[in-house]
Ligand SMILES: CC(C)[C@H](C(=O)O)[C@@H](O)C(=O)O
């Protein structure tokens with residue numbers, strides 16, 4: 001029997017509160033379907049570690065987790081003590097890049113029992129996937145400041161898109177659409193404003209689309225696309241976007257379904273050369289940390305995605321995934337709701353209810 | 359009596375349909391409050407002109423409209439015939455830059471009679487202003503493609519922020535907040551991802567904020583900020599954002615109120631060295647053009663902003679502005695609604711109703 005080694009990095013804020021719930025549900029589902037998991041807990045990757053060591057991760061972090069099968073990750077960031085661009089670039093963004101997790105897969109859907117934030121007619125039928133480029137694009141640390149500190153200050157920042165990086169995420173998105181019933185793909189763009197990178201991005205979408213004549217697809221500018229997430233969210237099936245646009249759409253989409261507390265994400269290296277990383281979409285949420293009211297579903301659902309991916313999206317892992325999602329559905333339908341969903345359940349109560357429904 | 363010279367540029371698609379409605383209401387309001395307007399109509403600035411002349415505007419466009427008091431602008435873009443990055447950069451984006459219209463002011467509010475797209479408790483109380491930087495930032499044509507046409511292709515695009523350009527939009531936003539009751543400002547950022555430009559942008563906000571101790575303000579990352587537009591839109595008062603982020607937020611905000619067909623915008627050169635430009639937020643909307651169903655309110659309300667600005671936001675212009683907005687309120691309350699609002703009124707019917715209510 002294969003034993004999967006999983007690095008557990010809790011990180012900051014509500015990451016510490018939701019992780020135990022994630023672990024208990026994932027562990028139970030694994031046992032139920034005969035998967036053997038070995039969790040390895042690490043206390044680095046968050047701001048506490050930084051305050052002591054002046055870095056987010058140990059120097060040899062790659063040696064430590066490079067051979068793991070996956071990383072189960074809570075949240076990172078504590079702006080009062082460490083500036084975000086330091087904590088994030090020293091932790092989650094480093095994982096994404098150095099482990100070439102070039103796909104950030106973020107399913108968005110409504111659940112019975114959860115009040116959707118929209119009043120539009122079919123808003124309860126939201127069910128789409130955001131496929132986000134996860135390693136390049138607008139997220140760059142290339143550039144600098146000229147005439148620094150003077151009135152003439154000029155700041156340059158490069159967005160960097162490669163054909164290699166763009167084609168592979170587009171292909172992944174078309175493949176994802178091929179496996180779905182609607183076979184529909186929306187390509188986020190802003191070719192009217194970002195006059196170099198985005199017309200080029202569009203042309204790559206056109207090139208890749210040649211191989212997928214079965215897929216109906218459109219390009220949509222990010223401004224109107226964001227508006228349509230609110231006006232007609234039920235129309236979307238698979239949405240592919242650059243790093244920045246995908247970041248925005250994958251917070252906006254879940255907000256439309258009622259809360260971002262539910263949303264999971266899978267940072268994938270599809271070739272499995274490096275470990276993939278699974279984390280909730282929400283961050284460390286300093287505003288609610290310590291109150292024990294964080295919704296653990298984003299963490300738990302991310303764990304389900306991890307189990308599925310570990311077994312190549314089939315077999316025991318896929319069954320464990322489905323069982324967890326069904327347990328989440330039951331729990332929400334049964335009206336166990338954390339405050340972000342209008343209820344009063346604590347983080348543990350929610351975790352326990354899902355465990356019981358498994 | 360001062361006569362104000364106004365360049366009228368209708369442009370493409372539904373711009374052609376909504377402009378006549380805008381003109382008739384603006385003209386009537388001006389007469390009512392004793393403002394003398396002289397409209398100058400131009401057939402360039404849209405894609406029809408491009409197809410004939412291979413450019414969007416005549417070479418001497420600056421001489422033609424440089425001395426006007428304002429530009430009243432419909433919409434531009436017709437992607438099937440002219441790529442967006444050519445039509446937009448050759449028209450509206452050129453105006454914004456060359457006439458240094460560095461403020462894009464976009465009010466967002468709900469109206470009685472218009473069904474808000476949100477079901478969250480106080481969504482009917484949306485009333486905020488997006489102040490968007492309008493001349494630099496992420497909208498650039500600086501960069502290029504290396505190894506073009508090969509598998510090794512790499513595309514670079516620079517975002518360019520100057521202290522000059524950033525401080526003035528931040529100041530304008532703080533000043534705008536000072537004139538409002540809530541005195542609250544949200545600064546859009548993405549300093550955790552765009553690791554050079556956005557931490558710097560944050561530091562400029564902190565510097566400018568020193569002069570406005572009365573204003574309560576926060577920085578919010580664009581991803582969660584977009585989510586909050588859906589979850590708690592009533593909380594926002596003034597929101598200031600870079601060019602790209604402002605573009606997204608000013609489509610998303612109106613979508614939350616029920617339709618982007620209502621949303622106006624003022625592209626301002628506050629020093630009045632150059633003409634300012636007033637246009638609806640929506641574009642040329644090829645999907646509904648020719649059906650006579652476009653909502654003219656974005657165009658009409660933009661005209662109201664123009665009248666107010668012409669007289670320095672006071673006197674007859676301000677009264678004319680308020681009268682138009684009141685007429686819009688009455689009309690919507692009276693259930694004259696275009697299809698985007700769930701009604702069946704045509705573009706003209708809506709325009710006529712507002713005129714009658716004036
Ligand atoms: C924390 C931040 C850098 C990150 C991102 O922008 O990618 C987060 O918002 C996310 O979506 O995973």
Ligand SMILES: CC(C)[C@H](C(=O)O)[C@@H](O)C(=O)O
Nearest residue numbers: 192193223446451605639641
């Ligand atoms: C047409 C386009 C270039 C423009 C922009 O992105 O600025 C539009 O979306 C707007 O918001 O005025």
